[in-house]
Amino acid sequence: SAEKRWRRIRGFNDLAKVINxxxxxxxxxxxxxxxESRSAA
Known part of the structure:
Protein backbone atom coordinates (compact mmCIF):
# COMPACT_ATOMS: atom_id res chain seq x y z
CA SER A 1 0.00 0.00 0.00
CA ALA A 2 1.02 3.63 -0.29
CA GLU A 3 1.36 3.93 3.48
CA LYS A 4 3.92 1.12 3.66
CA ARG A 5 5.81 2.59 0.74
CA TRP A 6 5.87 6.02 2.41
CA ARG A 7 7.21 4.47 5.61
CA ARG A 8 9.93 2.75 3.62
CA ILE A 9 10.92 6.04 1.97
CA ARG A 10 10.96 7.92 5.28
CA GLY A 11 12.91 5.09 6.90
CA PHE A 12 15.56 5.37 4.23
CA ASN A 13 15.93 9.09 4.99
CA ASP A 14 16.28 8.33 8.70
CA LEU A 15 18.94 5.70 8.05
CA ALA A 16 21.64 8.37 7.85
CA LYS A 17 20.60 9.64 11.29
CA VAL A 18 20.81 6.13 12.73
CA ILE A 19 24.31 5.74 11.29
CA ASN A 20 25.28 9.06 12.90
CA GLU A 36 17.46 12.42 29.75
CA SER A 37 14.32 14.11 31.07
CA ARG A 38 12.29 10.94 30.52
CA SER A 39 14.78 8.76 32.37
CA ALA A 40 14.87 11.25 35.27
CA ALA A 41 11.09 11.31 35.64
Whole structure:
Protein backbone atom coordinates (compact mmCIF):
# COMPACT_ATOMS: atom_id res chain seq x y z
CA SER A 1 0.00 0.00 0.00
CA ALA A 2 1.02 3.63 -0.29
CA GLU A 3 1.36 3.93 3.48
CA LYS A 4 3.92 1.12 3.66
CA ARG A 5 5.81 2.59 0.74
CA TRP A 6 5.87 6.02 2.41
CA ARG A 7 7.21 4.47 5.61
CA ARG A 8 9.93 2.75 3.62
CA ILE A 9 10.92 6.04 1.97
CA ARG A 10 10.96 7.92 5.28
CA GLY A 11 12.91 5.09 6.90
CA PHE A 12 15.56 5.37 4.23
CA ASN A 13 15.93 9.09 4.99
CA ASP A 14 16.28 8.33 8.70
CA LEU A 15 18.94 5.70 8.05
CA ALA A 16 21.64 8.37 7.85
CA LYS A 17 20.60 9.64 11.29
CA VAL A 18 20.81 6.13 12.73
CA ILE A 19 24.31 5.74 11.29
CA ASN A 20 25.28 9.06 12.90
CA UNK A 21 24.11 7.84 16.30
CA UNK A 22 20.70 9.52 16.56
CA UNK A 23 18.43 7.47 18.81
CA UNK A 24 14.90 6.51 17.86
CA UNK A 25 12.12 5.29 20.13
CA UNK A 26 9.03 3.70 18.55
CA UNK A 27 10.07 5.11 15.19
CA UNK A 28 10.32 8.68 16.48
CA UNK A 29 13.58 10.57 16.70
CA UNK A 30 14.61 11.14 20.32
CA UNK A 31 16.88 14.04 21.18
CA UNK A 32 19.39 13.53 23.98
CA UNK A 33 17.70 16.21 26.12
CA UNK A 34 14.26 14.60 25.88
CA UNK A 35 15.76 11.19 26.58
CA GLU A 36 17.46 12.42 29.75
CA SER A 37 14.32 14.11 31.07
CA ARG A 38 12.29 10.94 30.52
CA SER A 39 14.78 8.76 32.37
CA ALA A 40 14.87 11.25 35.27
CA ALA A 41 11.09 11.31 35.64
Missing amino acids: GVKFRDGVEVSSNAD
